[in-house]
Amino acid sequence: MPGPVFLRGDGVTLRPVEESDYEFFHRHANHPAVRPGFGGGSPASADDVADRLEQMTDSDESETFLVCADDGDPDSVERVGEAFLFDLHKQRGSVEIGYWIAPDHQGNGYATAAAELLVDYCFTERRLHKVDARVLAFNDGSRAVLEKVGFEHEGRRRETFYVDGEYVDADLYGIVEREWDGLDRGDASAAEGED
Numbered sequence: 001m002p003g004p005v006f007l008r009g010d011g012v013t014l015r016p017v018e019e020s021d022y023e024f025f026h027r028h029a030n031h032p033a034v035r036p037g038f039g040g041g042s043p044a045s046a047d048d049v050a051d052r053l054e055q056m057t058d059s060d061e062s063e064t065f066l067v068c069a070d071d072g073d074p075d076s077v078e079r080v081g082e083a084f085l086f087d088l089h090k091q092r093g094s095v096e097i098g099y100w101i102a103p104d105h106q107g108n109g110y111a112t113a114a115a116e117l118l119v120d121y122c123f124t125e126r127r128l129h130k131v132d133a134r135v136l137a138f139n140d141g142s143r144a145v146l147e148k149v150g151f152e153h154e155g156r157r158r159e160t161f162y163v164d165g166e167y168v169d170a171d172l173y174g175i176v177e178r179e180w181d182g183l184d185r186g187d188a189s190a191a192e193g194e195d
Contacts, residue, residue: 093129
């Protein structure tokens with residue numbers, strides 16, 4: 001059973017990663033539909049995955065969360081992916097986000113809901129100014145998630161990752177706090193307060 005809820009969103013929850021989640025992460029770290037999105041080429045052992053998760057958990061510059069599908073029934077919570085923050089620069093007030101959803105759960109809006117939760121957390125609870133993200137040029141699904149959440153395309157780093165035998169570009173995205181505050185996300189509670 002996944003750990004306690006840290007953030008609750010539209011059909012998903014973000015939860016602290018626990019040792020019982022490591023097998024789920026290991027299974028998907030090597031999955032051909034997940035691995036290329038991160039530009040990784042080497043197989044990840046169970047120890048590699050555990051080391052990465054423990055380093056992220058112990059670091060002041062990163063946080064990682066288990067993404068769970070959540071229909072409100074505590075007995076039907078299911079692991080569906082990972083969402084994480086890294087390269088936190090407190091002085092600049094910026095951080096980068098990343099996420100992946102297991103192939104069997106893609107297409108259900110979980111990545112978008114998780115990204116929205118993370119961005120809101122960064123601005124409202126962490127009091128950051130800017131959230132960055134990067135997407136490998138072939139990853140149209142991740143690009144669509146960022147654009148739905150309100151990120152702006154800021155540029156491209158040419159041939160910066162090596163994936164499946166070729167160098168690929170990475171598109172750079174960002175959103176600043178004032179843009180997030182100004183987005184109409186269909187928040188019913190905000191609409192109720194308006195006359």
